[in-house]
Amino acid sequence: MSDQSLEERLAVVTGASRGVGYHAALGLAQAGAHVIAVARTQGGLEELDDEIKQAGGSATLVPLDLRDFDALDRLGGSIHERWGKLDIVLGNAGMLGTPTPLPHMTPKAFDDVMAVNVTANFRLIRSLDPLLRLSDAGRALFVTSGASRSTRPFVGPYAASKAALEAMVISYARENEKTAMKINLVDPGTLRTKMRAQYAPGEDPETVTPPEAIVPTLVDLLSPSCEETGRIFSFPDQAWM
Template identity: 65%
Template sequence: MTDKPLLGRIVVVTGASRGIGRAAALGVAAAGAHVVAVARTVGGLEELDDAIRAVGGEATLVPLDLKDFPAIDRLGAALYERYGKLDGLVGNAGVLGPISPVGHVDPKDFDEVLAVNVTANYRLIRSLDPLLRLSGRGRAVFLSSGAVRNLRPFWGAYSLSKAALEALVVTYARESETHGIKANLVNPGPMRTKMRAKAMPGEDPETLPAPEALVPHIVRLLGDDVAETGRVWDFPKQAWL
């Protein structure tokens, strides 16, 4: 297997300025792809760009708030004009939202969780699916969560949003099989990220795997050898669900 399995491909990574998204963007670039790095934080994107250049990769930086849905439409148009296709999408960006009884969640906070974790990914699919079809080997990978199956008190908004995301992606995968697109999800499990630290402030982060451990699996799911579609890869179990 080549050490550049994604050579020559164009891959969008959302939430690319930190955590799993940053690790994925850097790993995908190291695997040979040109990364279109999407995040809200310009400074974080610039630091990512330096890291990508250091491993011999290339990136296009896109400062974008995924709640700006018309901007997602413009992203698709810009990518078509510049590249004429898209080979991969890593839908990583997400928010935790409040850890609170369902009845106590402020409607504004609930709407934000759904906007970022669900609606933004629907808008990305809507905008980028025509470009993935033009690739002939389009791949999409979305970050889910164990909170979909391990339903626990106070996590209602987040669990619901990730369950909806899984339904969205599996449906899209089944609709897209005839176009050569493979769309899957990854459950990273407990991982050393700021989101995990916010959710579990008493936990020792050194006991958790770093986001970089997930990168080979994301790269694999963006490659030609993946046969599955509409599935969830469970990182803690190292198995398909």
């Protein structure tokens, strides 16, 4: 395990306004990283910024819809202009979509799930890869789901999008085996998030693990001491898959 020190590291976190992304951004900042927090919700980002400042950390807020692919392209350019490199990417933002039988889903709803869960992460990789290569220990981590393998009913597009994300990210990692970059995925399992509540509305949230529980694991996986690449880490099992 790492010493969880990320002093002078620069980190991008998507979906940073709530849930896993919010707590991950806070945890990375507490470990010493300057966090570039990306999310659609301005209010949630401002709350995060206040909490990071109270903890003695620092952040840059980027209100952004990940379906605005041109804005993702500009993000890489802006980071290069201001900092000249990037050390960490946490691709956390995701969309479940309304649970429904596949024939009942509208084409737009299907496209939105794919846009956020797959295409946005491709565009993020495309935009930020040159910056990660300038780091002495670039780390990229993308949030997947057991749905990619369990293929539960009523969440077909979400399951398909996470399977596609896994294939894409592992391929990207293989392309970079001879670089200083380490690129992985993490399966957080069942956590107390808005997405979980959407999937299981009758569930008592107090029986579900809070999202902040995964933060030490995420910080570890994004630290220079993490030498694994092209793999999926299961948080519930605390093991590589």
